[in-house]
Amino acid sequence: MYVGRFVVVGPEVGAYRVSSRSFPNRQLTARDEALTVGPTADAPETDNPYVSYNCLRVVDTPTGETAALGNGSHVDPIAEKLELGYPARDALAESLLALDYEKDDYDTPRIAATLGGDGEALIGTVRKDALLVETVEEPTLVATYEEDSPRAFDLEADSAEEAASEVYDHEFEHAVCAAGVARTDEGFETAIENGD
Numbered sequence: 001m002y003v004g005r006f007v008v009v010g011p012e013v014g015a016y017r018v019s020s021r022s023f024p025n026r027q028l029t030a031r032d033e034a035l036t037v038g039p040t041a042d043a044p045e046t047d048n049p050y051v052s053y054n055c056l057r058v059v060d061t062p063t064g065e066t067a068a069l070g071n072g073s074h075v076d077p078i079a080e081k082l083e084l085g086y087p088a089r090d091a092l093a094e095s096l097l098a099l100d101y102e103k104d105d106y107d108t109p110r111i112a113a114t115l116g117g118d119g120e121a122l123i124g125t126v127r128k129d130a131l132l133v134e135t136v137e138e139p140t141l142v143a144t145y146e147e148d149s150p151r152a153f154d155l156e157a158d159s160a161e162e163a164a165s166e167v168y169d170h171e172f173e174h175a176v177c178a179a180g181v182a183r184t185d186e187g188f189e190t191a192i193e194n195g196d
């Protein structure tokens, strides 16, 4: 099954996978406290505005570190609102609604999640027909297509590296790259899986 991009978040671990039929020549790179999706050196040029973006950021908030992850440019305003002290629910809902679903041929939903240092995790999506933001108590998935409402997901990983490789290896089709994040005693760790 092809579900496009997807996010999984549980109370301790989060992950994001880029799956793509149309733009497979992409990779993740780490820059400061952000993981960025961008084209590989051999990728054909494109003017599609939705295929390069920060997909994961770890920020300091008034209540400790929080990770924000998702499938597009909304990850930045979510992270910035968290830094300002917005509750995660509000940072997700306001940023998803402000940017709204993507105006491409598929009305691609925006998906996102947050993982707080205090143990709070939330997941959300904005589709053409809905805005959903939920607190989660167990690993939960939302994807751009088919699996486009949050549902429980069997994620066994308990480190960032395991989370990235577990979602990269998942049977959902057209894996391109994946990011993982996990809470540790020293703060959040992140990991990249580019399949190479």
Ligand SMILES: NC(=O)c1ncn([C@@H]2O[C@H](COP(=O)(O)O)[C@@H](O)[C@H]2O)c1NC=O
Binding pocket: 004, 005, 018, 019, 020, 021, 022, 023, 037, 048, 050, 051, 052, 071, 072, 102, 104, 105, 106, 108, 109, 144
């Ligand atoms: N975030 C991404 O990495 C991303 N990759 C592709 N898209 C959008 O989704 C459309 C469909 O892409 P695909 O056929 O690869 O699933 C693309 O035309 C593009 O508008 C994306 N936008 C949202 O998921």
